[in-house]
Amino acid sequence: MASRQFDPPSGTRDFLAGVLRTRERVFTQIREVFERYGFEPLQTPAFERLETLTGKYGDEGDKLIFKILRRGEHEATGEADLALRYDMTVPLARVVANYGSQLPTPYKRYAMGPVWRADRPGKGRFREFAQCDVDVVGSASPLADAEVVCALTDALDAVGVRNYQVLVNSRQALSGLLEVYGVPAELGGGVLITLDKLDKLAPERVAAELVEARSLPAHIAEALVNDLTAADAVERMHTTLKDSEAGRAGLEEITGLLELAAGKVGRERIAFTPSLVRGLDYYTGVIFEVTAEGMPGSIASGGRYDGLISALGGPDVPACGGSLGIERIIGLLSDHEGDVHRLDVAATVIAEDTSTELAGFAARLRDAGLSTEIYLAASRKLAKQLKWAADRHARFALIYGASDKEAGVVTVRDMDSGEQAQIPTNELAAHLIRRCAPSR
Amino acid sequence: MASRQFDPPSGTRDFLAGVLRTRERVFTQIREVFERYGFEPLQTPAFERLETLTGKYGDEGDKLIFKILRRGEHEATGEADLALRYDMTVPLARVVANYGSQLPTPYKRYAMGPVWRADRPGKGRFREFAQCDVDVVGSASPLADAEVVCALTDALDAVGVRNYQVLVNSRQALSGLLEVYGVPAELGGGVLITLDKLDKLAPERVAAELVEARSLPAHIAEALVNDLTAADAVERMHTTLKDSEAGRAGLEEITGLLELAAGKVGRERIAFTPSLVRGLDYYTGVIFEVTAEGMPGSIASGGRYDGLISALGGPDVPACGGSLGIERIIGLLSDHEGDVHRLDVAATVIAEDTSTELAGFAARLRDAGLSTEIYLAASRKLAKQLKWAADRHARFALIYGASDKEAGVVTVRDMDSGEQAQIPTNELAAHLIRRCAPSR
Known part of the structure; x- marks a missing residue:
């Protein structure tokens, strides 16, 4: 292991000039777009008080936290009092709670910078990596959802990502769908987690998991999967969701977002996608993902999460936001050496x-x-x-x-x-x- | 304390839009200057392996390290394996050791970003603060020293700092001076630490400390302090240092730097300053500080430190560099609210x-x-x-x-x-x- 002693710590990277210049260029291009939309920059410390971070995303989340040992005479206790931030949203909730009246209403902010997660390092998975978020805190307007989607796709345009598609759905539409199919409310969360695998697994396997792991009757599991994966899935949703209040509200949200964003994004690049679920259970309204040709997974995602800021310790305000998958995007754009600088x-x-x-x-x-x-x-x-x-x-x-x-x-x-x-x-x-x- | 729960951790700051935009503007202006000089950017991780950081600046330095607790099953040991970087120089030494042949020779790099020190927070003293360094690794040329001084002063010009003065001395000149005065080599380090207080304390008090704390005979202490603080100190040095080899080499270094840098900095803004010491004992050649009207302390400083890269774990190469006191400079430039953004x-x-x-x-x-x-x-x-x-x-x-x-x-x-x-x-x-x- 002697030859590794000068490597950066596991899961982290040294950025030499070429790659770093590529990264800085991409951040600058994105920043310019976000500023044009009136999002304000925010920078919070690398670390927060430990209690600010723990318990926010469950036990699995807590395991990912890098904790900082107390200092001086307290070091020997082996206890931690601080921890490195692992996302930009918990610090946002703290800032909204702390500076409420000093902030514009609604507060539109962007944040770009490193976060740290004690994940097992792997190909494309780092322990120090950049996040790039836009959020609108304090607005329930559909225009806010549209602004988030347009700012992110405009940023993709600015950095030179081509041939992307924006997939749109709504957490309310999904709730309505489960309601119409008679799925008990207490099973809903688990069912959505399984349905989220429709982009990776064959429909039959997802249906089987709904039966085995989520206790759905087989005919319901099959019908649900069929509806979501059919060629005419969108038409089926418009018919099915009419029977549910949440379903109708969800359809209205989706239609509203498509209407407001299509002018900018391009009508052919944004579409209602009934099988889009997004695993995170804090979404309450529209949800979206951006996918690009030839790339696995998504390069941007987000949605409305009206309860999250208060759940994270902030005030009870409506909010929506999204992230660019910035490490993946930079990986696409830069070759091994990065930008050549003359x-x-x-x-x-x-x-x-x-x-x-x-x-x-x-x-x-x-x-x-x-x-x-x-x-x-x-x-x-x-x-x-x-x-x-x-x-x-x-x-x-x-x-x-x-x-x-x-x-x-x-x-x-x-x-x-x-x-x-x-x-x-x-x-x-x-x-x-x-x-x-x-x-x- | 309940009302403080949403504050950032002690010694750290949230940067809201106004102040953050001021900071970003200053960093951008400085970056443009450094790039014009052909310095390359380098960005290393926020944390290093604990053993990379400890023992580099003595026990006092080690006390300032924020240590990161081991994770998973090892968390209960209360041991740390990683630590937040507390300067840009130790990571530089590691990078030079790791990527030697991939780096240009000499390696001219700049680094701008946060460092973390577990210092007691106070007015203008933070636990998370930005550093802004330029260094030339692998060059013994006086041109390298001059490039460092010119890049830093050019950066001060770019951000709008006016009326500054560059004070220049040489560690070799100081060694020669102590030699001529017959100060034993083993007392030299302590004597220099006391002489470093000449910019804050009255000459008599410094002379008294040389006697009491550093065991110098009174007549030597007084003569030394007199020489360094006299109106004709520069002339006295040119005479006194002729009798020492180190002294002559030091004078040559100083004259060389003034000659090379004066064209850019302006002859009236740079001067040999015999009383300039700089406490850090790793300097081996020219040393400099930049002071500005109406500001206590220095706003930039640096020098040649040929042994430091190897002492920090890197190869044995000559090197020189300097830092902008970037937090102080930003403090000067920005009012409370920061830049107004239309x-x-x-x-x-x-x-x-x-x-x-x-x-x-x-x-x-x-x-x-x-x-x-x-x-x-x-x-x-x-x-x-x-x-x-x-x-x-x-x-x-x-x-x-x-x-x-x-x-x-x-x-x-x-x-x-x-x-x-x-x-x-x-x-x-x-x-x-x-x-x-x-x-x-």
Whole structure:
């Protein structure tokens, strides 16, 4: 294990320049979209008081918490008093509770940053990973649901995700469906958890699980699965749900969201999808997922969760929101090395005692906005320094030898073509600004 | 204490939109400067293995570490295996050790992000705070020292800090000085720690401490303090240090740095300052601090620390670097509320059944780059919604009542002047783009 001692801790990553620049670009593009929608940024601490986090998502959730040991004389107790946040929603509930009157009403906020979960690390599953959420706290308006969906899909457009589909359903519609089929209320939660597997398992297997694990009569299980997976599932829902108050309310929610979001998202990219369930049981209204061609699972999801903020310790306010599956999206967009970053100018140092002039050239070029590096290693060989300039992806290298200095010029080498030109030192900045301009 | 339960944990802060936008703006401005110098970004995990962090800065350093409890069956042991990073330098040393050949040589990196220290919280002292570092690993060149100083001062210029001074000294010059004064090597470290107080205490008190706490003969203590605080201290050093090899090397380092950096920083803003010590004992070459008018302490600092990377677990390579006192700088720049953020357009919702049209207007305006919000709360009263638009600092409010809809227009209210104009719906986007343009 000795060779692993300099690796980052299990489940975490070091981001070197290439990949980090890709990540930062994606975050910036998303931030611009969220700001255009009037969402406000919020940043909370990496850790919260332990009691703020525990008990919020059940025992399974509590197991995922990284706990921080008490300090000083209390360290020996082995007790924890703080813990790393594992989502952005619990801190949101605390912030709404704490700053209520200082916040706009409704409070539209976005949060982007790392969260930590003590999950078993695996391919694409990390212990430190970024989340990217938008939420509207304090609005029951269907417009709020639509704003969340549009902000997320607009963000997908901005980062360059193509060919996605927005699947829409409603927790009320699902409740209505169970009611119409006579599923007892106490079985509803379990039945929905099983139905959630319709995107992964064959319909017969889901029906079988409804019978075996959820105690549904076989004819009900089959009829339910048939209805949800039929080619005309949407039409069937419109017929079936008419008989339930919750069902009618759900259909109205869905129709409303499609109507409000279709103009922006595109009518062909958003659709009522009766088999969409979403496992989390805190949703109370519309729910949605975004899927993209050739990708397993979803790249964005969310819905209305009117009871969650109060369940998490905040005030009792209606709310809705959604997340981008940002790690998955970044994984799609970036190749192994991440963004290639071109340096405008690499200044070689081949003559003795030209450092001050070279520092002066670099200062002028940087003041003009050109990214510029000076060779800082020990070699004085030009070939080695030009190799360095190439490794740095420089557009131009500066060569300033004794003869250049005497002639009052700098030799500018185009690193793509290999062509060299001698430029009077007082024209250097203007010359390079002009030549770098077209590609900037 | 019940009323505090929704506060962030002691020593940490929630950043709401205004202050957070100020912070993000400052980080962006600094990042642009560092990129222009060819520094590469690096981001390491929030936590490291406990053994990576402990023992690096002595017992006092270890006390500041937030430790993370082991998980699952090991939780009951009360032991920690991970810990939050408390600086950017230990992770840098680990990264250099781990990715050596994948990194450019020399490796110029910047890092900006939070670190965590279990310090006693106080005014301006936090347990979670941002650090902002540039370092050059693998270069012994004086140009590297100059690049660090210039990148940091250029960053101060970019964020708008005025009237700063760069104080320069050299650890070798200080060693030479102690040598000339016959201070035994084993007392040197303690003597420097006391001399470091010259910027806070009266010279006599520092001389007294040198005698009492550091066992220096009184005449040596007084002469040393006199030399460092005299009006002609610089001239005295040039004379005194001639008699020591380390002293001569130190003077050469200082003169070299002033020569290379003065062109960019401005000769009047950078000076050899013999009384500058900097307490940290890992410095081996030039050291510097930046002070600004009307501010206690320094707003940037750094130096050359050729032995530190290997002492922290990395390879034995020369290195230099510096930090911006970013929390102090942000504190200076931002008032209590932070940046005011203007919204371009606030769309009111006063008529029934106009939601779809309003969503369409908002979509077109956002596509054109205008930040746009739709009223999402329950009231249908125009006065209340115009108050909301004013609270959101909107430039323009849209009013789209039944008569507007019938006439095919939208009423656009200038929120600064109160003037209203009726704009045909198909001209709305062009009209608002034009009116928002001058101030964008």
